[in-house]
Amino acid sequence: MSRLALLLLLAGAHAVAGFKGMANWKVPTVGDYMRRMEAEKKFGSKKLVVITGTSSGLGRKTARALLRTGKYHVVGAVRDLEKMETIAEIDEFDPASFTPMHLELNSFESVRAFCDQLYDFKGAKHVDRLICNAAVYQPSLPYAKWSVDGHEQQMQINYLSHFLMISKLMPDLAKAPDPRVILVGSVTGNDNTVGGGGVYPIADLKELEGLKAGARNPVSMFDGYNFIGAKAYKDSKLCLMMLSNTLHDKYHKQTGIAFSSIYPGCIAESPLFREKRPWFRKYFPIFMKYITGGFVGEEEAGMRLFQVAHDPRCSKSGVYWSWNGGPREGRGEAALEQDGQILGGGGAGGGWDSIYENDQSDKVLNPETAQTLFKYSSVITGAEWPPANQPKSPCPTLKLVGAMTSMANRREELKRMQPAPGMVGGGLAVGKSAVTVADTIVLGTASRVVKLAQNRLLGELPVTALTGSLQADAPSAPKPQRKGLLRRLRLRRAAPAEPTALAPAPAAPRADATPHAPDDAAPAAAPSDATAEAEAEALVQIESRIMGVIGEYNATSAGQRERVSA
């Protein structure tokens, strides 16, 4: 590319950026200014991070790592504030940079209350990171435990409540400069791995019949079959990973938020396993350290989650982050020497630069299941999402044209919904009241003007375009054209009005008329003579103005052509 072209491209990009900035710019009020000052006093230049479950395991270590940098203010969303207070004291969390806040993920009401409290607390500061970490693992019970809202607890705590929370905080996150939403997934939800696909039960949402039925007591499983605690946990992790992908597809471009999920490794000593039997809690870490080599300490796992929140590379959206190595390397004596800290994929070691974008299973990537999951999760939680769309041009002219055409489209669609043979779309799906009288008059006239201009400028459609249908009931003749109205008016002006008695009888329907052409079959109430005349008069005027503009345009073009040729 030549230097000039590059310069032009850069200048264009700058102009677009400037224009976008101008389009988003609003006159700040005194209140806005005061709120910004207050937020600056409270948070300085620190980024605001919200983490669920900072009172234990991975969340606790991640909060510590973030606070150590001095660059973050952490809101710890926890169910037990007293426990959090003790942990914060033990870990020496700086109270100026750490704010514990109550959140009970077993209740949607608590999620809503938490979000309200967070909005009050942060004021004009935007949330920079939302880390959905808290979870429970209930693999041993033969029956489901229920949340306040009547959902199986693992599905609500791990997935549904986080789903609702993201919907509530997403509009604010979208205003931050480098926003990220991080969902803590698991190898157990990703069945293309030994941990996820090799150990029964396997995560599988099937046709989501349970979710479609409301997933409320007594329906425990999203797939609609009987309860298995270990599967509910794995399903909840599968849901989180799918949610991350769906949010990326729907909202990354329009919000700038990086949505990702992670597998922190098997933190075999964390309290997550508190509901397992004592022998399991004793021997599982040993098994993971010395036999499989898949063990990761809480501290190291915390550094991994911290990395996804902190590392500039992790502002990439739509990724399932994992850490590299080989769990089969360095077992036995070598592992004993390092207190079980073995280098390995999903296992310990590897460090900062071993991060990689892991593959996701076909189930995680299934778009139909993901869509159904998103739709019914929204219904169940009452989550509200903005319409998903791509960034729009900030050009004011385009906005105006867009607004005009969207109204016209609505009106045309209403016409298309008139009952007629072949229409199975549910009749008048959009209430007529949606179209106001003003809408009808303004757009009716406008669309007629457009049609008139079309006829004048573009000419008639070729006969071949109107014929050639291979079924008898397909449209075979062009619709009557509105310009007949003008012709009628001109005729009326040229000749005196005919006596009413001689008015021709209504024409018999054409043999080849299309019975379901909306304009032919179900004409709107016939306008009165006075209205029709006024309308036609207006059309004549508009027509003459259009023809005037076209004439001027032609004259100018001809003049220009003459000058050029001279």
Ligand SMILES: NC(=O)c1ccc[n+]([C@@H]2O[C@H](COP(=O)([O-])OP(=O)(O)OC[C@H]3O[C@@H](n4cnc5c(N)ncnc54)[C@H](OP(=O)(O)O)[C@@H]3O)[C@@H](O)[C@H]2O)c1
């Ligand atoms: N451990 C592993 O091997 C492993 C492997 C892969 C992924 N993960 C994931 O890593 C994340 C953290 O797990 P972890 O190992 O650190 O377990 P953990 O130590 O048990 O931490 C879970 C956190 O969630 C909180 N929590 C539980 N129920 C809650 C509720 N109803 N409302 C609010 N908070 C609640 C807990 O609060 P309390 O402190 O009050 O109990 C705790 O702070 C989870 O998402 C887990 O699925 C863990």
